[in-house]
Amino acid sequence: MPPAARVLGLTLLLLLASAPAACAAAGWSVAPAGAGRPFFYAEGTAGTVLTDTVSVTNHGRRPLTVRLHATGVRITFARTALHVPARTRAEVPFTVTVPVDAAPGDRAGRITARDTAGRTATVALRLRVAGPALSALTVEHVAVRGDRITYELVNRGTTVLVPRLAVHADGVLGPVLDRPARTLPVRLPPGARRTLGEPWPGRPALDAVDLRLTVTAAGGAHYSAHTSARFVPWGPVSGALGAAAAAAALPAVRRHRRRRDAARDGAPVRTGAGAPAEPTGAVR
Secondary structure (H helix, E strand, O other): OOHHHHOOOOEEEEOOOOOOOOEEEOOEEEEEOOOOOOOEEEEEOOOOEEEEEEEEEEOOOOOEEEEEEEEOOOEEEOOOEEEEOOOEEEEEEEEEEOOOOOOOEEEEEEEEEEEOOOOEEEEEEEEEEOOOOOOOEEEEEEEEEOOEEEEEEEEOOOOOEOOEEEEEEEEOOEEEEEEEEEEOOOOEOOOOEEEEEEEOOOOOOOEEEEEEEEEEEOOOEEEEEEEEEEEOOOOOOOHHHHHHHHHHHHHHHHHHHHHHHHHHHOOOOOOHHHOOOOOOOOOO
C-alpha cells in the first residue's frame, strides 16, 4: 500500500458548499467525500486493503459531536469520535480490509454516525470481492436412519447456490425409490455446510439397497454420493425365528444381485467363498 494510503488523518474544512448527503439527521449529514457519490463503492481481491474518506457536515450554528461505526464490512476509521464546529465539514479517512479467505462476490456494509442526542445518519458501502466465480458442491455423510435419509451439503465454490436433489435406490429386485430432481428450500453461501434429510416412509422391510443422491446447481455444479443399506425385520413382531431367517436370506439376496449386475456388465460371475466382499454401508 502506498504511504499516502497508510497515513490516515482528520481534516477539518470550512464548509463552502453543501456536500451530497446519503442520509441526514437534524442539522447535520454524513456522505462520501467528494461530489456526486450517493454511497461508497470498493472493489479488490481477497487480502487487499482499500481506502476512502467519509464526510460529516455540521450545517448548524452549534458544535457537533458524533461517533462513527461500521457494520457488514471490516472498516477501520482514522478516528471514531468527532467534534465538528458549526458550519464545518469533517473528513475522516478509513480503510476497508477484504478478508484473505473472502470468496468472490458482493458484500453490503454501512457507515453510521450517531450524535450525543442519539440521532443517526448512515451511508451505504458496497464491496465487490474480485475473482473467478466457481460453482461447486459435495454431498457427504449419506446414511439411512430409520425412515429417513440424512446427508450433508457443502458449498465448495465461490457463489451462492440453490441446490437441486435427486434420490434413487436399487434393491435386489429393482428400483425401490426414484425421486426426480427438485429444488431444495435452502441457499448455501460459499463455504456453508448444511445437514438435511429426506423422508422414506415406504422403505423396504427386507432388502439390500444401493442408494444414490445426486445434487446439481446453477453454474455446472454436479455431485453424486452413494451408500448401501440392509433392511432386516428385527422387531418384536418378527421374533427370533423371523430374524434368523431374514439374516440367512441376505447372502442369497446379495448373490442374486451380483449375478444380476455381472450379467448387465458382461463380467464373469463368482459365487461362494471366493466372491468379492459386499460393501458394508460406507459412503463411497
